[in-house]
Amino acid sequence: VSDVRLAAEQVRGPLPSETDVAIVGGGLAGTALAYYLACEGVDVVVLERSELNREASGTNAGSFHFQIAIHQLTARETAGSYARLLSDVRLLLRAAELWGTLETELDGELGLHATGGLMVAETPAELQILHDKHEIEAEAGLETHVLEGAELRRFAPYLAEDLLGATYCPAEGHANPFLAAPLFARRAVDGGAVVRTGVEVTAVEPGFLLTTTAGPLRARRVVDAAGAWADDVAALSGVTLPIRREGLHVNVTEPRQKVLEPLVQHIGRRLTLKQAANGTFIIGGGWPARREERPARYSTIWQSAAGNAAVAVRVMPGLADVRVVRMWTGVMAFTDDLQPVVGEVESLPGYFICIATTGFTLGPMIAKMLAANMARGEALPPEYAPDRKGTRWTATT
Amino acid sequence: MSDSHDLLVIGGGPAGLAAATEAAATGLEVALVDERPTLGGQIFKQPGPGFRVRDPRALGRDFLRGRQLIEAAEASGARLLLSTSAVAVRGGEVVLVADGERARTVTARRVVVAPGAHDRPVAFPGWTLPGVVTAGAAQSLVKTQRVVPGERIVFAGSGPLALAFPAQLHHFGANVVLALEAGRRPGVADLLRLAAAGTGNLSLLRDAAGYRLELARGRVPLRYARIVVRAEGDGKVEEIVHATVDAGWRVVPGTEERIDADTLCVGYGFLPSVELLRLAGCELGYDEDLGGAVVVVDEWMRTTVPGISAAGDGTGVAGSFVAIDEGRLAALGVAVDLEALAPEAARRRAAPMRARLRRKEAFRRALRPLHAVGGGVYDLAAPDTVICRCEEVTRSELDAAIDSSPDIDVIKSFTRVGMGLCQGKTCQRQIAGMVAHRHGLSPAAVALPTPRAPVRPVALAAIADDAVEDLGLFVRE
Numbered sequence: 001v002s003d004v005r006l007a008a009e010q011v012r013g014p015l016p017s018e019t020d021v022a023i024v025g026g027g028l029a030g031t032a033l034a035y036y037l038a039c040e041g042v043d044v045v046v047l048e049r050s051e052l053n054r055e056a057s058g059t060n061a062g063s064f065h066f067q068i069a070i071h072q073l074t075a076r077e078t079a080g081s082y083a084r085l086l087s088d089v090r091l092l093l094r095a096a097e098l099w100g101t102l103e104t105e106l107d108g109e110l111g112l113h114a115t116g117g118l119m120v121a122e123t124p125a126e127l128q129i130l131h132d133k134h135e136i137e138a139e140a141g142l143e144t145h146v147l148e149g150a151e152l153r154r155f156a157p158y159l160a161e162d163l164l165g166a167t168y169c170p171a172e173g174h175a176n177p178f179l180a181a182p183l184f185a186r187r188a189v190d191g192g193a194v195v196r197t198g199v200e201v202t203a204v205e206p207g208f209l210l211t212t213t214a215g216p217l218r219a220r221r222v223v224d225a226a227g228a229w230a231d232d233v234a235a236l237s238g239v240t241l242p243i244r245r246e247g248l249h250v251n252v253t254e255p256r257q258k259v260l261e262p263l264v265q266h267i268g269r270r271l272t273l274k275q276a277a278n279g280t281f282i283i284g285g286g287w288p289a290r291r292e293e294r295p296a297r298y299s300t301i302w303q304s305a306a307g308n309a310a311v312a313v314r315v316m317p318g319l320a321d322v323r324v325v326r327m328w329t330g331v332m333a334f335t336d337d338l339q340p341v342v343g344e345v346e347s348l349p350g351y352f353i354c355i356a357t358t359g360f361t362l363g364p365m366i367a368k369m370l371a372a373n374m375a376r377g378e379a380l381p382p383e384y385a386p387d388r389k390g391t392r393w394t395a396t397t
Numbered sequence: 398m399s400d401s402h403d404l405l406v407i408g409g410g411p412a413g414l415a416a417a418t419e420a421a422a423t424g425l426e427v428a429l430v431d432e433r434p435t436l437g438g439q440i441f442k443q444p445g446p447g448f449r450v451r452d453p454r455a456l457g458r459d460f461l462r463g464r465q466l467i468e469a470a471e472a473s474g475a476r477l478l479l480s481t482s483a484v485a486v487r488g489g490e491v492v493l494v495a496d497g498e499r500a501r502t503v504t505a506r507r508v509v510v511a512p513g514a515h516d517r518p519v520a521f522p523g524w525t526l527p528g529v530v531t532a533g534a535a536q537s538l539v540k541t542q543r544v545v546p547g548e549r550i551v552f553a554g555s556g557p558l559a560l561a562f563p564a565q566l567h568h569f570g571a572n573v574v575l576a577l578e579a580g581r582r583p584g585v586a587d588l589l590r591l592a593a594a595g596t597g598n599l600s601l602l603r604d605a606a607g608y609r610l611e612l613a614r615g616r617v618p619l620r621y622a623r624i625v626v627r628a629e630g631d632g633k634v635e636e637i638v639h640a641t642v643d644a645g646w647r648v649v650p651g652t653e654e655r656i657d658a659d660t661l662c663v664g665y666g667f668l669p670s671v672e673l674l675r676l677a678g679c680e681l682g683y684d685e686d687l688g689g690a691v692v693v694v695d696e697w698m699r700t701t702v703p704g705i706s707a708a709g710d711g712t713g714v715a716g717s718f719v720a721i722d723e724g725r726l727a728a729l730g731v732a733v734d735l736e737a738l739a740p741e742a743a744r745r746r747a748a749p750m751r752a753r754l755r756r757k758e759a760f761r762r763a764l765r766p767l768h769a770v771g772g773g774v775y776d777l778a779a780p781d782t783v784i785c786r787c788e789e790v791t792r793s794e795l796d797a798a799i800d801s802s803p804d805i806d807v808i809k810s811f812t813r814v815g816m817g818l819c820q821g822k823t824c825q826r827q828i829a830g831m832v833a834h835r836h837g838l839s840p841a842a843v844a845l846p847t848p849r850a851p852v853r854p855v856a857l858a859a860i861a862d863d864a865v866e867d868l869g870l871f872v873r874e
Contacts (some may be wrong), residue, residue: 005801005811008836051807056811162597178810182801254818254854270867276811278788281856297847302485302492302502305850309857323854325818347685 004108004179004186011052011185011197015214019045019194021374022210022219024233027057027365028177029354030225031184031195035106036371038191045219046185047212048192049200050295053181056227059297059330060360062111062177062251063263064270065167066092067119067249068133077354082136087383088338089140095365096171096207102364108183110175113277117172117263118156118219120163120315126268127164133267134167144169147313153288158259160317172263174274177360184364204236208350221374223352225367228333230341230355239345241386243355244334247289247298251308255279263316271311281322283312298329333357342366343373343380346387353386401504402428404731405491406475407483407673408511410438411463412709414470415507415724416731421473423732428505430493430552432482432853436467436515438709439533440717459717466721484675484851486510491702492850499859507704507731510674511724514667514688514710518772518823520625520784520792521777524663529635532562532664545571547660551637553577553625554664556768557716561617562664565609567615575618575656577639579646579665582621587767594756594763601760614772626653626777628661634724636738637661646771665770668713668826674711675848676835677702682842686765687713689826690845697730698723706730709723719757722750740858775830784831785824787817795831803836805846815846818854 007185021037023030026048027096037044052058068085103110121127123257130146137144147155148165156166185195196214203211226233235241258276265285272285287304305327313319335341335357345351354370372378382388406417409431417429435443441463444450453461470477478493480699484500485492487659489508494500516531523529528547530538532554545566550573551562563576583591591602612619622641622849625814626648629636648833668688671681680693691713698706708727709720729747732738738746780793790812798811808814814828815821821828829843851860 005797007800008802051802051804052805053810054804182811251857251860252816255855299487300485300850302487302500302850303862303865305860306500306862307867309861310863310865313857313861314863320858321856323856324851324860325854326816326820326849327851328849 004183006182006186006189006195010189011195013196015199015212015217016045016194017216018218019043021045021221021223022047022208023223023225024215025053025225025227025230026181026185026195026197027055027225027227028053028181028184028360029057029227029356029367031181031188031222031226032364032367033223033354033371034188034193034195035184035191037370037375038188039195040371040375042375044188044189044193045217046195047199047201047210047217048195051197052185053178055229056330056332057181057360058177058178058327058364060332061272061274061284062174063267063274064096064361065117065263065272066096066172067117067144067167067265068136069119069267071074079237085133085136086140089137089142089248091365093140095362098176098365098368100359106183106187108179108186109276110179110183112173113296114171114173114174115262116168116170116276117265118159118166118168119265120159120166120221121265121267122163123268124164126278126357129267130165130167137169142172144168156262158316158318159264160315163315168262174263201233201236203340221350221352223354223370227355228331230333230353234353237348237351239348239351241341241353242335243341244336245291246332246334248284248330248332249287249300249304249308250282250284250328250330251291251305251312251324252326252328253281253283253319254325256281256322259318260316263308265390266311266315270308271315273312273316279301281319283308285311291362298331300327300329300396340366341383341386342370342384345385387389400501400690402426403505403735404428404507404509404728405430405503405505406509407491408438408709408711409433409436409477409479410511410512410513410709410720411440411466412711412720412724412727413438413509415721416511416708416728417475417477418466418469418473419725419728420731421475423728423737425732425735425737427473427475428478428503429470430478430481430483432480433678434480436470436477436479437463439536442537442540444543452745462503462717482853483673484853484855486673486705488677488702491652494855494859499856499862506667506735507706509698509706509708509724509727509731510677510711511707511709511720512670512673512711514669514714515822517665517668517688518827519663519665519774519777520827521625521783521825522779523634525783525786526628526630527632527633528630528659529628529661529663531663532558534564534666535662539566539569541642544740545569546662546696547658548572549658550660550662551575551577551625551656551658551705552662552664553579553639554666555770556664556765558664558666560605560612562662563617563619564611564660567611567617571649573615573617574658575620576612576625577625578619578621579624579642579771579774580621581644583767590763591760594759596817624648624774624777625661625663634659634661636863642771642773644771646773647776653673665774666728666768667710669711669714670822671711672822672843672848672852674700674705674707675845676850676852677705679705679707684713685770685840687715689840696726697733698727699730706833715757715761717753722754725750731743738812749862772830776836784827785812785814785817787819787823788813788815790814796835797829798836799832803832803843804834805844808832809846820849820852821846
């Protein structure tokens with residue numbers, strides 16, 4: 001991978017005085033957007049206050065979860081959850097298709113693996129949910145199979161024998177989150193984009209004039225791609241974004257012989273589990289981490305480790321003696337309606353938002369959509385608009 | 398056992414033993430944990446299971462000092478929990494894992510962390526060959542199993558240990574064929590400076606003289622300003638190549654020599670084991686002489702995190718005499734904080750300890766010019782030399798990642814360096830040295846990667862707790 005990384009000198013130079021598009025945030029969304037805009041011939045500058053790919057984009061497990069999951073089912077919603085789930089799955093399918101083309105398009109390794117994924121159920125009620133969601137997935141065009149009893153045990157002998165069932169989705173898999181944003185950044189720079197790290201935006205005046213720690217930058221348009229901190233960046237322009245940031249706990253084990261091919265999730269309890277190519281098990285699934293003030297990373301909560309480990313060992317008993325060598329935390333940008341935020345802020349023309357809530361999977365997809373909108377005026381889905389009206393979402397200026 | 402204590406001491410080496418004994422004497426309720434099955438730490442490591450000591454005096458003065466410390470702790474009333482690792486800490490909450498048991502969280506009003514130190518690794522071509530051992534590992538073999546690691550041993554290293562260790566090995570009957578010290582030969586000025594600082598440190602000077610005598614008697618050549626540049630052999634160490642270095646420990650071209658050996662013992666000093674202290678959020682300073690990252694403490698060994706004190710080599714590698722006094726000071730500070738001892742009484746009791754520590758400090762400063770680690774040690778690795786053994790990352794792979802950023806967390810993400818079983822304990826310093834070199838920073842300015850629990854690997858079944866409720870990240874009412 002050494003040949004695709006930007007050298008320190010390439011991201012440390014002086015800032016240009018002006019640009020068409022200034023992107024705030026050097027994560028997956030920001031670097032991918034810079035790449036797609038550069039491809040469209042748009043003049044673009046990415047400003048990252050620390051290092052590229054250091055927050056949510058680089059601190060997640062890189063999994064592609066396409067099946068409807070526990071957090072989508074439990075998100076509070078007043079109405080229309082069937083329609084929402086259907087459109088969620090369809091968007092994920094488009095994102096999956098895009099990921100499948102990226103290694104060729106970007107001419108670099110992304111560690112893509114379509115391993116398939118299992119979603120397990122322990123109780124009859126959970127099993128019923130698997131059947132229900134399978135129907136939605138089928139309608140949306142996502143291939144899933146409900147496996148029960150002996151069929152499941154044959155298919156996944158490493159799972160606990162008394163699990164009632166699981167859905168299997170062949171399309172699920174993972175990429176290497178350490179490679180994606182850096183590769184996009186490299187190809188963006190190859191295409192003429194300017195990427196600067198260690199540059200923090202401290203003020204944004206209408207028009208736009210950005211004050212940064214590396215001097216002023218004039219930009220015709222600004223994109224807030226600051227992920228979990230997008231609300232702070234938006235606030236510089238007087239825009240209120242109801243983004244939350246949450247820390248997520250991950251347990252990583254010592255490497256063991258490869259026994260687990262697919263991803264494993266649980267429809268009723270917090271679990272994502274996979275075995276990486278190097279043999280380590282990566283175990284998470286929505287256990288919280290403690291918020292700390294930047295630049296400190298979110299710290300781990302032992303209770304999260306303990307609860308997460310309990311579910312993992314319950315689902316895959318062979319993990320009992322596998323040792324955890326490291327607990328880490330990721331941070332996640334999170335909207336209460338669990339939808340991405342992509343598009344121009346109506347009340348502030350020229351100011352755009354590009355955030356894939358809970359989504360490594362969606363980053364490149366929404367960036368590509370926004371680039372097409374900004375370069376060629378292609379329409380964006382209204383349900384992702386920053387100014388959408390919903391019970392769980394209001395952006396105001 | 399109760400899950401709350403007045404004082405929890407982590408580490409059963411000289412500092413921890415002294416701290417537990419001193420604190421228990423003030424009436425505090427004290428528990429001490431150590432991950433090994435016996436007390437004493439590395440320096441006073443006890444013979445392994447199956448060994449019986451008939452004549453303790455035959456095992457030397459260090460062994461006797463260790464026995465005294467251990468017996469005092471055993472008689473102190475402190476609870477001594479062996480084979481128990483402290484794997485995570487936050488304030489007064491410490492997660493303990495006893496061998497074969499589930500993790501449990503204990504709370505303590507005060508915690509003294511006395512984690513000790515580990516060998517400073519130096520990567521050179523061949524350093525991962527079987528037959529290359531660290532000084533600490535070789536000492537463990539000798540102390541616990543009474544075996545020496547090979548038949549033709551070359552010792553290479555620096556610091557007081559470089560003299561002491563080959564002499565001790567020789568004393569145990571090992572065939573040490575060559576001892577190399579990377580620092581220069583002491584000159585007249587050095588000896589005068591050491592003598593001036595020798596007040597109160599005569600035993601250390603006497604020890605040094607004794608070691609030299611031992612080497613001379615055994616006709617073990619001791620060569621100064623020489624460093625191992627590579628170890629060679631087919632699947633095991635067969636030949637050692639060494640060369641002269643300048644004051645910065647950079648190899649002088651054309652000075653290479655070879656020697657046959659089956660064992661290379663490397664001892665370039667020790668690094669404080671600061672993982673727990675970093676995890677706790679204690680502020681660290683930097684002192685190359687004391688092993689690099691060292692925790693900041695006040696006059697009672699209190700760290701910057703309320704309730705957590707630190708003592709011994711984990712606060713900077715300065716040896717067992719210093720560790721014992723630091724452990725006692727930490728205990729006295731805790732006793733004052735918890736009102737088990739009047740401040741005046743603590744000050745009186747601390748006075749002779751502080752005097753001893755000042756003398757040791759003066760001696761250490763006098764030694765510094767002889768043993769300061771030269772930056773050249775970070776240049777020994779060849780492009781294909783493995784730097785991170787756990788993840789098998791080579792120097793050239795690392796160099797490429799270091800080109801892209803001085804941030805070790807970024808370098809980790811590109812190479813997986815430091816992400817294996819040892820969690821970077823082995824390679825972290827080497828990488829920090831390489832980063833400093835590439836980006837023109839001082840080693841002190843290179844930030845260490847984010848500290849993470851557990852500081853020792855723990856089985857999932859030991860971590861798992863079915864009683865933990867879903868903590869409810871996504872659902873918000």
